[in-house]
Amino acid sequence: MRIGELSRRTGVPARLLRYYEEQRLLHPERGGNGYRSYPESAVAQVQQIRGLLDSGLTTGMIHAILPYLCGTGRLVPAPESVPVETAALLQGHIDRIQARIDCLARNRDRLTAYLAAVRTEGR
Amino acid sequence: MRIGELSRRTGVPARLLRYYEEQRLLHPERGGNGYRSYPESAVAQVQQIRGLLDSGLTTGMIHAILPYLCGTGRLVPAPESVPVETAALLQGHIDRIQARIDCLARNRDRLTAYLAAVRTEGR
DNA sequence: CTTGACCTTCACACTGATGTGAGGCTTCGA
DNA sequence: TCGAAGCCTCACATCAGTGTGAAGGTCAAG
Structure with missing residues (x-):
C-alpha cells in the first residue's frame, strides 16, 4: 500500500511516516515511480511504534528493539541473539x-x- | 531556601526550577536582592512535578491539577467553594x-x- | 490532453522540555 | 578588600514531533 492509505488506516500523518523512515523505524520498498510501498504488516507496525513512542521510548531505542518485534509484539522467526544489554535496557x-x-x-x-x-x- | 539548595535537594537543575516558575508551577517569593526564596515544602512539590512530567503530563495540565493534589503542602481550595464547571474540568x-x-x-x-x-x- | 489526486524531496518554523553560556549583580569567606 | 561562588536575566541550541508550503513527477478519469 502507498503512504496515503497507510496514513488513513493508522491515523498517522504521512509526514510522520516519512519521519519514522528517516529514523529507520520503517523500511518501505520503492516502486519504479519512486513511491513508497508498504506491506500490510506496516499498519500494525506503525501502531506499535506509536505506542512505544507514547510510552516514552526514544526513536533510537525503538530502532534497537524493532528487529525483534513484529506487529503484535510476537517474536520474529529467529532472534537467537538479542543483545543482553538491549534486554537490560528494555527491562529498565x-x-x-x-x-x-x-x-x-x-x-x-x-x-x-x-x-x-x-x-x-x-x- | 534559595534555588541552589532546592536544586541540590531535588536533583533538578536550577534552570528547570526557573522554567517551572515561568510555567506557574512554582511560586517562590523574592528577597530584596531579587533572589528566589522557596519554602521547605517546595522540595516535595518539585518531586511531585517531576513525577507528573516524567509520566507524560504537560506543564499546562500539571498547572491545572496541582492545586487539588494535597500532600504537597499546598493550600487546597475548599471543596464547597468549587464551582460545578471546575468539577467537570477536573473529571476530564x-x-x-x-x-x-x-x-x-x-x-x-x-x-x-x-x-x-x-x-x-x-x- | 487536461485536471485533480496523490506522490516525491526540500526546507523553514513552531512547541515543550531541557541544555548551555554570556554578562552582570550579590554574598560570603579568607 | 578581593575572589569565588551563587544568583539574576536573556538568549540561543537541541530533540521529537508536527505543520506548512514550494516545486515538481505520476497517474487515472473525463
Missing part, C-alpha cells in the same frame, strides 16, 4: 513505565478523592 | 490520566511479554 524501561503508572494512579486517586469531597459537601 | 483531567495509565499498562504488558519470550527462546 519497563520498570520506568511501571513507576509512571504508579505515579499517575496515585494522583488520579487524589483527584478522585477531592472530587468526591466536592460532590458530597458541595451540597 | 482524571479521565485523561486514566487513558494515559491504560496506554502505559498496555505497552508495559507488550514489552514484558516480548522480553519473556526472548529470554526463554534465546537459548
Whole structure:
C-alpha cells in the first residue's frame, strides 16, 4: 500500500511516516515511480511504534528493539541473539513505565478523592 | 531556601526550577536582592512535578491539577467553594490520566511479554 | 490532453522540555 | 578588600514531533 492509505488506516500523518523512515523505524520498498510501498504488516507496525513512542521510548531505542518485534509484539522467526544489554535496557524501561503508572494512579486517586469531597459537601 | 539548595535537594537543575516558575508551577517569593526564596515544602512539590512530567503530563495540565493534589503542602481550595464547571474540568483531567495509565499498562504488558519470550527462546 | 489526486524531496518554523553560556549583580569567606 | 561562588536575566541550541508550503513527477478519469 502507498503512504496515503497507510496514513488513513493508522491515523498517522504521512509526514510522520516519512519521519519514522528517516529514523529507520520503517523500511518501505520503492516502486519504479519512486513511491513508497508498504506491506500490510506496516499498519500494525506503525501502531506499535506509536505506542512505544507514547510510552516514552526514544526513536533510537525503538530502532534497537524493532528487529525483534513484529506487529503484535510476537517474536520474529529467529532472534537467537538479542543483545543482553538491549534486554537490560528494555527491562529498565519497563520498570520506568511501571513507576509512571504508579505515579499517575496515585494522583488520579487524589483527584478522585477531592472530587468526591466536592460532590458530597458541595451540597 | 534559595534555588541552589532546592536544586541540590531535588536533583533538578536550577534552570528547570526557573522554567517551572515561568510555567506557574512554582511560586517562590523574592528577597530584596531579587533572589528566589522557596519554602521547605517546595522540595516535595518539585518531586511531585517531576513525577507528573516524567509520566507524560504537560506543564499546562500539571498547572491545572496541582492545586487539588494535597500532600504537597499546598493550600487546597475548599471543596464547597468549587464551582460545578471546575468539577467537570477536573473529571476530564482524571479521565485523561486514566487513558494515559491504560496506554502505559498496555505497552508495559507488550514489552514484558516480548522480553519473556526472548529470554526463554534465546537459548 | 487536461485536471485533480496523490506522490516525491526540500526546507523553514513552531512547541515543550531541557541544555548551555554570556554578562552582570550579590554574598560570603579568607 | 578581593575572589569565588551563587544568583539574576536573556538568549540561543537541541530533540521529537508536527505543520506548512514550494516545486515538481505520476497517474487515472473525463
